[in-house]
Amino acid sequence: MDRLALDVAHMFAGGLVLVSFMLLYQDRMFGLLNIFALHALVVSLSVAWQAYIQLAPHLYITAGIALVVKAIIIPVALHRIIVRLGIHRTIETIGGIGRTMLAGIALVALSITVMLPITAAAGTLTREDLAFSLSVILLGLLMMISRRNAVSQIIGFMSIENGLILAATAAKGMPLVVEISVAFSIIIALIVVGIFLFRIRERFDTVDVHALERFRGSL
Amino acid sequence: MAVAVLLFCVGVLLATGVGAVAGARRSATAAIVYGLSLLVSAVALAVAFAALAFDSQWVQTLRLPVGLPWLGAHFRLDALAALFLIVVNLGGLTASLYGLGYGRHEEAPGRVLPFFPAFLAGMNLVVLADDAFTFLLAWEFMSLVSWALVMAHHREAGNARAGYIYLLMASFGTLALLLAFGLLAGPEGGYAFDAIRRAVPDPALATAVLVLALLGAGSKAGLVPLHVWLPLAHPAAPSHVSALMSGVMTKVAVYGFVRIVFDLLGPPLWWWGAVVLVLGGVTAVLGVLYALMQHDLKRLLAYHTVENIGIVFIGLGLALSFQANLMGPAAALALTAALFHVFNHSVFKSLLFFGAGAVLTATGERDMERLGGLIHRMPFTAFAFLAGSIAISALPPLNGFVSEWLTFQGILLSPKLPQWLLKFLVPAIGAMLALSAALAAGCFVKAFGVTFLGRHRSSAAQGARETDGFSLAAMFLLVFLCLLAGVLPGFFIDGLAPATQQLLGARLEPQAEMAWLTLVPIAEGRSSYNGLLLFLLIGAAALLCAKAIHRWASRAVRRSAAWDCGFPDPSPLTQYTAGSFAQPIRRVFGTVAFRAREEVSMPPPGETGPATLRVHMRDLVWDGLYVPVERFIGFAADLLNRVQFWTIRAYLNLVFFSVVLLLMVLTLWS
Numbered sequence: 073m074d075r076l077a078l079d080v081a082h083m084f085a086g087g088l089v090l091v092s093f094m095l096l097y098q099d100r101m102f103g104l105l106n107i108f109a110l111h112a113l114v115v116s117l118s119v120a121w122q123a124y125i126q127l128a129p130h131l132y133i134t135a136g137i138a139l140v141v142k143a144i145i146i147p148v149a150l151h152r153i154i155v156r157l158g159i160h161r162t163i164e165t166i167g168g169i170g171r172t173m174l175a176g177i178a179l180v181a182l183s184i185t186v187m188l189p190i191t192a193a194a195g196t197l198t199r200e201d202l203a204f205s206l207s208v209i210l211l212g213l214l215m216m217i218s219r220r221n222a223v224s225q226i227i228g229f230m231s232i233e234n235g236l237i238l239a240a241t242a243a244k245g246m247p248l249v250v251e252i253s254v255a256f257s258i259i260i261a262l263i264v265v266g267i268f269l270f271r272i273r274e275r276f277d278t279v280d281v282h283a284l285e286r287f288r289g290s291l
Numbered sequence: 292m293a294v295a296v297l298l299f300c301v302g303v304l305l306a307t308g309v310g311a312v313a314g315a316r317r318s319a320t321a322a323i324v325y326g327l328s329l330l331v332s333a334v335a336l337a338v339a340f341a342a343l344a345f346d347s348q349w350v351q352t353l354r355l356p357v358g359l360p361w362l363g364a365h366f367r368l369d370a371l372a373a374l375f376l377i378v379v380n381l382g383g384l385t386a387s388l389y390g391l392g393y394g395r396h397e398e399a400p401g402r403v404l405p406f407f408p409a410f411l412a413g414m415n416l417v418v419l420a421d422d423a424f425t426f427l428l429a430w431e432f433m434s435l436v437s438w439a440l441v442m443a444h445h446r447e448a449g450n451a452r453a454g455y456i457y458l459l460m461a462s463f464g465t466l467a468l469l470l471a472f473g474l475l476a477g478p479e480g481g482y483a484f485d486a487i488r489r490a491v492p493d494p495a496l497a498t499a500v501l502v503l504a505l506l507g508a509g510s511k512a513g514l515v516p517l518h519v520w521l522p523l524a525h526p527a528a529p530s531h532v533s534a535l536m537s538g539v540m541t542k543v544a545v546y547g548f549v550r551i552v553f554d555l556l557g558p559p560l561w562w563w564g565a566v567v568l569v570l571g572g573v574t575a576v577l578g579v580l581y582a583l584m585q586h587d588l589k590r591l592l593a594y595h596t597v598e599n600i601g602i603v604f605i606g607l608g609l610a611l612s613f614q615a616n617l618m619g620p621a622a623a624l625a626l627t628a629a630l631f632h633v634f635n636h637s638v639f640k641s642l643l644f645f646g647a648g649a650v651l652t653a654t655g656e657r658d659m660e661r662l663g664g665l666i667h668r669m670p671f672t673a674f675a676f677l678a679g680s681i682a683i684s685a686l687p688p689l690n691g692f693v694s695e696w697l698t699f700q701g702i703l704l705s706p707k708l709p710q711w712l713l714k715f716l717v718p719a720i721g722a723m724l725a726l727s728a729a730l731a732a733g734c735f736v737k738a739f740g741v742t743f744l745g746r747h748r749s750s751a752a753q754g755a756r757e758t759d760g761f762s763l764a765a766m767f768l769l770v771f772l773c774l775l776a777g778v779l780p781g782f783f784i785d786g787l788a789p790a791t792q793q794l795l796g797a798r799l800e801p802q803a804e805m806a807w808l809t810l811v812p813i814a815e816g817r818s819s820y821n822g823l824l825l826f827l828l829i830g831a832a833a834l835l836c837a838k839a840i841h842r843w844a845s846r847a848v849r850r851s852a853a854w855d856c857g858f859p860d861p862s863p864l865t866q867y868t869a870g871s872f873a874q875p876i877r878r879v880f881g882t883v884a885f886r887a888r889e890e891v892s893m894p895p896p897g898e899t900g901p902a903t904l905r906v907h908m909r910d911l912v913w914d915g916l917y918v919p920v921e922r923f924i925g926f927a928a929d930l931l932n933r934v935q936f937w938t939i940r941a942y943l944n945l946v947f948f949s950v951v952l953l954l955m956v957l958t959l960w961s
Contacts, residue, residue: 179951186954213947217940225943282940 077125084118085204088238089180092211095231096176097169101154101162101223105147108227112142115234122241131241137255138237142230146262153266154223157273162221172218179210201242208235220280222272226265233258293342294353294368297376297419300335304328304412308405315401324404325390328411332383335415339376342368343786352421359424365483367421370789371554374630375418375546378637381772382539383411385765386531389645392761393531396652402443403529410436410535414543423472423482427465430547434461434511437540440532441524453523460510460520468507468547471500475555487555497556501563504551505570511544513597514604515574516912521597522581526589526657530648533589537596538641542633545603552611553626553794561710564612571608572720575601575727577912580884583734583876584908586659586869588647591738592640595683598727599636602698603629605724609701610795612713619797621704624812626791627784627799628697634783635690635776639682642769646676649758649766650742654751659869661749662742668755673743675766680739682773684732688826690776693810695728696820697784700812733876741869748863778822781808870906877906885909 091111098104116138123131154160183206191199212235215228233254272278307327314320342351350369358364368376390407397403413433420426438461442454474496475487492500510517525537552559578598585591606629613622647657649672656662666673682689685696702724705717747753757763776783781802788798805811809821852859881887885908894900937945 182951182954182958185958190957210950213943213950217943217947 077121081118081121081125082200084114084121085201085238085242088114088118088234089204089207089211092208092215092231092235093173093176095227096172096211096215096218099163101160101221102151104224104227105151105154108150108230109143109147111231111234112138112146115237116143118238119241134237134241138234141255141259142234146230146258149262149266150223150226153269157269159221159223172214176211176214179214180207183207183210202239205235205239205242208232208238211235220282222265222269222280226262229261230258292351293338294351294366294419296338297335297368297415298353298355298366300331300338301412301415301419303331304408304415307331308407308409308412311404311408312401315404320404321394321397321400322391324408325387325394328408329384329387329391331408332380332387332411336377336380336384339368339373339380343370343373343377343789358422358428359482362422362424362482364425365421365485366419366425367484368419370793371546371549372418374634374787374790375542376415378542378634379411379414379418379539382535382637382641383414385641385645385769386535388768389534389648389762389765390531392759392765393529393645393648393652395759397529399443403440403532406436406439406443407532410440410532413437414535414539417543418546421484423476423484423487426547427469427472430468431461431465433540433543434465437524437528437532437536440528440536442527443529443532444527447527449523450527453520453527457520457524460517464507464510464517466507467503467510471503471507471551474500474503475551484550484555491557494560498560498563500556501552501566504548504556505567508544508548508551509570512541512548512600512604513544513574513578514570514600515577515597516916518574518578518597519913519917522585522590522593525593525596526587530589530644530651533593533648534641534644537593537644538637541596541600542637545600545607545629545633549607549630549794552607553614559611559615561612561615561713564608564610564615565712565716567604567608567611568716568720569608571601571604571606572723573601574598574604576723576730577601577884579727579730579734580876580880583730583737583873584881584885584887587657588650588659588662588738588742589644589657591659591734592643592647595643595731595734596636596640598731599632599640599683601727602695602724603632603636605629605720606632606694606698606701608720609698609705609717612708612717613701613704614795616708616710618704618707619795620799620813621701621707622795623788623791623797623799624697624704625701626795627787627812628694628701630787630790631697631776631780631784632691632694634787635682635694635773638769638772638776639679639689639691642675642679642766642773643683645762645766645769646672646679649762650676650755653755653758654749656749656751659738659741662752663745663748663863663866664743664752665747665755666743668752669743669757671763672758672766673739675763675770676743677739678770678773680735682777684735685728686732687820688777688822688829689773690780691773693777693780693820693822695724697810697812698724700818703818704813730876737869737872741867741872745866746863748866774826778826779803779808780810780820780822781805784810881908884911886911 088111091107091114094107095104095111098107116135119131119135119138123129123135184203187203187206188199191202209232212228212232215231216225219225219228237254304327307324311320311324314323342349350367352365352367355364355366387407394400394403410433413429413436416429417426417433420429438454438458441457442450445451445454472482472487475490475492476482477490477492481487481490505514506517510520513521521537521541525533528536552563575598578594578596578601582591582594582598585594606625609625610622610629613619613625649669650662650665651657653665653669653672654662678689682691685691699721702717702721705721706714708714708717781804784799784802788801792798799812802810802812807821808823809819811819855861877885877887888907890905890907891902892905893902
């Protein structure tokens, strides 16, 4: 494999981490959606590049699924949900963008220090991509715990899935059937979550998950 | 070839079980299921016997492409496996024969018939398995199917609890075995037994495997303190299944222990023997003491299983000690004793459970205090039960004596051991073995005397009828085997030699070729036993005594009160009871072992109410080990229960921070 192919692959993977950081501080709903579409676009580009350099044509299908489902269908659907919920003008309060970003940087550092020593035996491409994808997953988790709005949490969840796809394609071990079923389950999750959002809204007049906590049973 | 035939037998048994589900409602199903099980067991028994008798050095293996993709399912027939296959299938054969008659009284055949052949199949598979995966799968299958059989009469009081405790202990045992095999297989994951045999684990790891094997196999076999499920679960099943569980399944557990420790683990350390000896000794004594306190016939038999497992483990511990000191012939003697006791116990314990099952069918009673006088109603059953009692009490000329005598011969060799701990420990264990043998004899005087002799203590006992022909045939087949193994033990011991040769590289001298069929385990000058001569002597002496008594004693004229027939008080309640028989022993041992307290309440003068005597006993094993564990689990569950009421955010935080924490640990570790 020549240097250029490796560098381009790194560029896409690094770009994905960068977009994950953009997700972290985005506090407007539509902005968040656009960044998420960008996230999915970068993943699909990365997968397509992997398909090209690994000579694995089935990865093109993976890239296509990522592009169509996650870069187009899901953002559009969430867009419509947000409009119908009437929360498109809400500005989410994220406690301390600076602190969140610092935590994100720490997570990236952590995932690199974890991954590089233990994958010493693997190829260069796999090593770097695994470190990047672990960063994306951790950043997605961080996003899920730092947000209060249900829609942003969903987007955090889906960015985790993008990180998993990055890891799986880099490891050259992702069977197509797995990818298709994961994509399918993501769509199902979207439908369920959509219905769920409307139900929460109907009951509690908000999609802030904190509002739910008052209605829980407890010990 | 032989392995293929045996696996085919297993397949037929499984198919029979599946077929029994379909035909559970038809009345002919029971006969078909037990008939097929009988046939298949007979075939498997013949194959195993042929393998052991004719080409014992020849190990056969077979690999089926099922199971884990890179492993497959390995099966193997060697001398040890053939020996235990004989035990399993002999038990299966007699239990099926017994079931042909006994199964007719079953009120819920749909709960027994599908699982009975599957249980036999599971036990055969455990013995045949030659890789850890197949072994554990078969082991767990055996446990689950036997659990289903324990739960066959799940509405009866106590059975649900018995099943629950059994399930817990079985899962715990399988977990321990899983970890043991994991350690044996090492990081490369060589789960085939061949790969495990080739690897030599370091001593610390091997000790961990020994402990896990003791926990895993010991919990299934009934080693104290892991025996608690056994006296609950074995009596709860239908009687022929009780016989299989007590007589055979515990032996499969012994097989698991022998296979792991003697075959797979490599050379033993000397103090392993001490651990196994102490466990065996404690199990033997406590088992028989528990049994003495029991007045439920089947539960008494189940506690005796605990005792006999203790005796087997004493033999195994001796063999380990000798083997660690490279004393091959002595180790062979001890292992032969243990394996012979395995065979003997499977024979007489099945016999006794069959007898108890016949009594249960005839009277509907398991409580000995409500039986009595059954020798008049069920003379054949009484005879068979008496033979089993003599065998389990280790009285010559039956088989129980031979194996316990061999164990003692092993114990008498202990002064040659170099370690002082063993020099002192082994005679102490010998004393415990002697104590348990004597107490067992006492216990069976109680069991036989109270159940079969005297007068009927209840109308149920009075209305009892002799059991059916199939059951009697099964019992008398086992009586014959008890006698055969007791009178001609040399042939049986020679049959065990290939197994000891395989495991220890040593064997006893061929015994069947000795003059007059005498057993000479060590040397002519030390000790010998001739069952045949003793049998003839006992027979002749008994005949002479009977003749003499009838000739002189019973002719004498006796005077007694009119019409009382020798019983001044006609109420059967005036007879000696099981409780009164056990009282002296309870006072001697029970005050320490069970904290037994007697409480006498006398009515005040002038009152006409009866005086009462209550006995309070505590199970110290249960109170000391299981209650704290239960309390801790309850405490931990209460703590964890709070987690169930966390918010979504808290869960997300938990996931996030635990992932980060684990990653940090990973970084710092490497």
